[in-house]
Amino acid sequence: MRIQASAFALMLGAAMAGAPAEEPALRLHRSLSPLPPGARDQAPLFVASDGMQGFTDGESVLQGNAEIRRHGLRVRADQMRYWQDLNEVEASGNVEVWVGADRFRGPRLRMRIDDQIGALQQPEFSLGARPSRLRSGAAVELRGDAKVLRLDGEDRYRLDNARFTTCKPGVDDWYLSANSMDLDFNEDLGVARGARLTFKGVSTPTLPWVDFPLSGARKSGFLPPTIGAQGKVGAEVLVPYYWNIAPHADATLTPRYMTQRGLQILSEARYLDRFNNSAVRYEYLPNDQQLGTSRSAYSIANTLNIPGVGVGLLNLNRVSDDAYFRELSGRMTLATQAYLPREGSFQYAPSPWWSWTTRVQRFQTLQNPSNPVTPPYERVPQILLNGQRYDYGGFDLAGSGEFVSFEHPTLPTGQRLVGYPSISYPMLASGGYLRPKVGMHLTRYGVTRTQASEAQLNRAVPIFSVDSGLTFERPTKFRDADVVQTLEPRVYYLRVPYRNQNNLPVFDTGVTDFNYAQIFSENYYVGSDRVSDANQLTLALTSKLIRTVTGQEIFRALLAQRIYFEPQRVGIASTIPLRTERYSSYLFGLAGQVLPRTTLEATAQIDSQRFNPERFNIGARYQPARDQLLNVSYRYTNEALNVNPLPGSAAQGTPIRQIDGSVYWPITGGFSFIGRYNYSIANNAPIETLAGVEYNAGCWTVRGVTQRFITGTGEQNRLFFIQLELDGLSRVGSNPREALRRSVPGYSVGAPRSIAGQPFDLNE
Structure with missing residues (x-):
């Protein structure tokens, strides 16, 4: 017959607390909250077993399914002896101990309960993850065994002839062993003597003494070496000291x-x-x-x-x-x-x-x-x-x-002084706005054309603009979800009179890229050396789909065009022709989640007269899970707009046509493929290639990656990365993560795991 020693527990609790016993009641908020310093010693002790004997000297013997429990501590065994005056327990036979998030199992235990000092023979242990021991958001649970485990107080352990790993039971692919090991989680310090690391049966040389932080915090010492290869340096080995x-x-x-x-x-x-x-x-x-x-x-x-x-x-x-x-x-x-x-x-x-x-x-x-x-x-x-x-x-x-x-x-060198005061009067309403603005762009140059020649040059250009927009909304459905669809027309008028600027220098000014952000700007140029003349009207229309409940934007589409009432007269260089057309190109754009787990983004610049594409980019991402990722995109720019090509791209004055694809996908049995292929159709050659394989065994991961790319001078550079990552311990080899994150958009490593060992694990 199982005996719940409620009266015994209450007497012990009352004696230790020095206060009358209260009627038992559920107090969830107290049992789930950490005790303040010193309060653990005053917490009641609960005892249960199939049979119990008490003696006048304060000794109690618990037989069969014996259990002693106090806040944050639980001991189970076939048999126990408990001394009330010492608050000490001796357990034998299938002993199990829970201390916070840590769990131990062995044949024999002797321990003082107040200060948690004792010893467990031939233990198997599992050290649950604490918030302070998390690395990059991932909780890691260590398990292992030892000849003797000594409990030296709360969150302090010493193990003799110990070894531990983060692998699952029965899969000891790697483990760290030591003649003795001290773990002090209060000081965030671990010390191992006679330590060696074994991976797949291959062991490192024995280190006589090594210390390490238990939380991954910073600590002086050697870091894991980096091993790799590059085309222009050969094989390389790096051994960092921190x-x-x-x-x-x-x-x-x-x-x-x-x-x-x-x-x-x-x-x-x-x-x-x-x-x-x-x-x-x-x-x-x-x-x-x-x-x-x-x-x-x-x-x-x-x-x-x-x-x-x-x-x-x-x-x-x-x-x-x-x-x-x-x-x-x-x-x-x-x-x-x-x-x-x-x-x-x-x-x-x-x-x-x-x-x-x-x-x-x-x-x-x-x-x-x-x-x-x-x-x-x-x-x-x-x-x-x-x-x-x-x-x-x-x-x-x-x-x-x-x-x-x-x-x-x-x-030629010189000085430039610029001032631009402006005033606007915004008229705002819930469904729209009107914002007229007027300003004066003032410039003065002092230019040294030669050592004996200087010139003082001035320019004053008034700028007037009117920006306006409306917003219409209607509720609708999108894939069975309640959404709000918006329709947002925008009209922007800009007037800048012509000023002859041919004699002004060009220090830091260039032509802006024609895109949706620039189409509403006041100046065709970037920089203050040129202020473009303008008499133009910009028309734009944007539509969005927004989730009603969360406010999340799930889709956006836009269309814009600029109407010119006068030809362009202010230029920056003879090699860049002035605009003469009355209508600008059309700007199209859309982005959003067009299908479940699939996002699409596309922009296009279309000639308004012949409807020929001048430039467009289209890309899609399919990501059904965190470790399943596929990106594909196509980029086109016609010869007229290719004035400053990137390395490996088409030569200036020729069309740019590029295909770019990247993937991170599981293959089978823990293997995943990582790759990118960026190919220039115009050059009939790749700009960047990356290929690699990642194997995740659960408690360790190995990844090998090779990469080739074009440098700024058109030269090829080849790299090779290989890395072994032991979960919760260390990484050995060169780190390819920077290259993978840049080359494979959306790539991430290491999904966060749940934090084990919370206080309510010890409550029934």
């Missing part, structure tokens, strides 16, 4: 050995506090085995935030030679970079109404003899002033000013 200087500062020193280049040192230091966010990187190759010279690079980035005052930015970059990134970097974004900025700025913003910014900007231009580029103008300095005041007597007031001094090693 130095946790302080909670707000750290550094990493990484020796990198390349079979074709030699030994390189990579370093990084970071600093973060409430005012500063800084990062300094330095790379040094003392002797390039192919060139016989030293090579180096550095980067300094800092953000200074002074609350209530302003923000300062510093971005300094430099490399020893033009080919540094193309030959030594495996990142596509760096290998295709032609200009390295060196700039600093400070924005003073004492109020929401105005701000003042000072900036100095220079560049290091990375030249290649086969594909030279023109260095950009440098701004030394640039001063910006912006101000606005809304609803000032019904009017919106705005003003911007700029002074900049341009420098260039070979082209």
Whole structure:
């Protein structure tokens, strides 16, 4: 007969609490909440068994299905002996212990309940995931065994001859073993002596002593090595050492050995506090085995935030030679970079109404003899002033000013002063708006054409515009869901009179791309060196489908066109023809979830006279599950619009036709395929290819990826990544995630798991 020792539990609880026993009642909010410090010792003790004997010396013997339970602790066994005066228990036979989220099983246990100090012989254990032990949102549960488990207090364990893994029972693909292991979750510190890692029967050399954080937090020590290969450096091995200087500062020193280049040192230091966010990187190759010279690079980035005052930015970059990134970097974004900025700025913003910014900007231009580029103008300095005041007597007031001094090693230099005050009177209603605006664009140049020749040039251009729009709504159905369909017409008129600007220099101005955002802008050009003349009307129509319950936009379609009442007269260069047509091209666009688990996005620019496509992009994504992803897109640009082609694209003056597809899809038995193919039809050659295989065994994952891409100079760069990830422990090998996320849009690794071991696990 099973005995529920309610009276015994109540007497113990009353004696320890020093208060009269209350009638038992459900108190859900208390049982599910962590106890405050010191309250655990005052919590009642519950005892149950098939049979019980009590002795006058305070000893109790529990026989058959014995159980002792207190908040956060539960012990079960075939037999128990309990000493009330010591609050100590000795259990034998199929002993099971639950301590918070941790579970233990063994043949014999002796433990003091108050301070949770004791020992369990030959245990098998499972250390449930805690919130503090989560890595990137994923909870990991460790399991293992040992010769002896010593409980040294709450959340402190010592194990002799122990090993653990995150694999499922019966699948010990990998495990970490040690002669002794101390786990202190209060200090977030684990110490292993005589430790070795075994994967698929292959063990690493034994380490005499190693410590590690239990939560994945920062800690000084060697990080997992990186192994990979690149076409221009050969095979490479990187062994990073991490130095946790302080909670707000750290550094990493990484020796990198390349079979074709030699030994390189990579370093990084970071600093973060409430005012500063800084990062300094330095790379040094003392002797390039192919060139016989030293090579180096550095980067300094800092953000200074002074609350209530302003923000300062510093971005300094430099490399020893033009080919540094193309030959030594495996990142596509760096290998295709032609200009390295060196700039600093400070924005003073004492109020929401105005701000003042000072900036100095220079560049290091990375030249290649086969594909030279023109260095950009440098701004030394640039001063910006912006101000606005809304609803000032019904009017919106705005003003911007700029002074900049341009420098260039070979082209004419000079200074430019710009001011643009404007005033508008918005008339707003629930179903529409009307916003007339008038402004004056003022410019003054001081240009040094030669060392002995200077010119003062002025320009004043008035700008008038009227922006208006309406919004109509109606309820309807979309795939059996209640939605609201909108119809939003917009009309925008712009009038800018012609001013002859042929004698003005062009420092930092270019032609904008014709798209839906630019079609409502005041200037055809980007930059202040040209203010385009305009007498034009823009018509646009947008329609949306919005879920009634959530407000989520599920579909959008738009159509826009511009009507010109006068031909264009302000130009920027003789190689760029002026517009003469009366009607602009049509702009089409749509985006949304057209089918379940399928999204579509398409934009098109269609000639309004012959209805020929000038440019269009269409792409679709099919993602039925997180680990099932398919992207496909097609891009076309006609020869007239291809004026600044990207690396690997069609040559200038020829059409761009590209197909781009990427996939992340499970194959069978834990295997998944990862790939991307970006192909130029005009060049009959790929721009970028990526192929890889990922195998997920549950507690470990291995992925191998090969990548080839075109650099900014048209050269090919080949990379190879391989990585072994032991779930909850470490990663070994080069990390391909950056390349995968950039090349395969929507790719993600590691779905978050539920957090095990909550307090209510111990309540029946």
